[in-house]
Amino acid sequence: MSNDISSTSSTYLDSIKWQDKQVSSDKKSDALTQEDFFSLLTQQLSFQDPSKPADNDQMIAQMTSFTMAEGISNLNSNFQSLAASMTSNSALQASTLVGKQALLESNTLDLNDVGSAKGTVVAEEPVENLFLRIEDSSGQLVRSIDLGAQSAGAVRFEWDGMNDNKERLPPGEYKIKAEGQLNGEYTALPIATFKNIESVNINGANGIIINTKEGAVRLADVAEIA
Template sequence: MSNDISTSSSYLDSLRWQESQVATSDNESDALTQEDFFSLLTQQLSYQDPSNPADNDQMIAQMTSFTMAQGISDLNSNFDTLATSMTSNSALQASTLVGKQALLESNTVDLNESGDAKGSIVAESAVESLTLSVTDASGQLVRTIDMGSQPAGAVRFAWDGNNESGERLPEGEYTLSAQGSTNGQFSSLPIATFKNIESVNINGSSGIIVNTKEGAVRLTDIAEIA
């Protein structure tokens, strides 16, 4: 006869200590809610010293602090929602820029089959004897436009695409240069021309990026869109 005692019976298994399984949720938050705050306040009141009860001002200050903290948390959530909405609106607005023209600092202009080539000459101060020169891809001077005396600021110009003889020049890219006299000294002046907007990007740190033939530029750096 064997003296071994079996410990595998279901009865003995029921007597063994069963580890309790506590369900946890991945969505649990460490942040105190308004319910938690009032539970703590109730405990504080129940354990207070009857001979030295809690000051009403202190209780009101605690409630005010919690209310302010809850308000700030709600405000942050609203700002996040607002930021998401603004990003979506920016993307929608940016999509409408494709196909339009942006005024960028450039000394080249694209002459189309019809229409004028437009831009601006940037004069930091009043200028006299202002002239705009146009050269073709081979470097040959094809047109000179006399613009006379101009005040300081952006001096708009429009080239009709014709040469000195009034003949329409072929489509393509032409180079511009501007010279003027300021205080008796002639100097070159910067030029800005309109470039076609080919696409746009939404960049979190830089905002809306506009892509043209000249390259990428921030929307805030564009002087004019036509």
């Protein structure tokens, strides 16, 4: 009885091993490998006409073509791995931007509980006098700032959150306008202010997209991160 059991167990184990080999064989790639190529080349040489042997240059050309094809295939695989790695790194770097501030073109200032609100006025040419006008949500003037004469370029400014009476104003969003005197006339100038980055996206060809309450903008279009 024990011999029967032993024989049955051995047969069962042999069956399992055979099935494992079959599964392993089924999992092999259908791609033509270098080993397959040389096997085909060997077959080609064994069946050639002795009176018309294969041309050496032709055989070398076949080997070169296969080597190039295999190299290109490996290169494509490496590029795919590199692209996946770069996407992962971009996502990691993008996540560190959340909570920071981006300098974006805007006509509003965000005042927090503490600290000041900063921004930049863009002057394409020198201005004789530059004035900032800060208003509350109802359009009421709360602070006017005289920045005097300024040369062309980006003019940085900082608002301490005080009104003209030196009283601290409540946090929130305030409107801001910039006017510069050019050739005796006042004209409105573009302003960029810092906005909180609420989230980021990675959008293929567009790269990293940052989202603020002002909307979405490409990171490449952001002048400064603070």
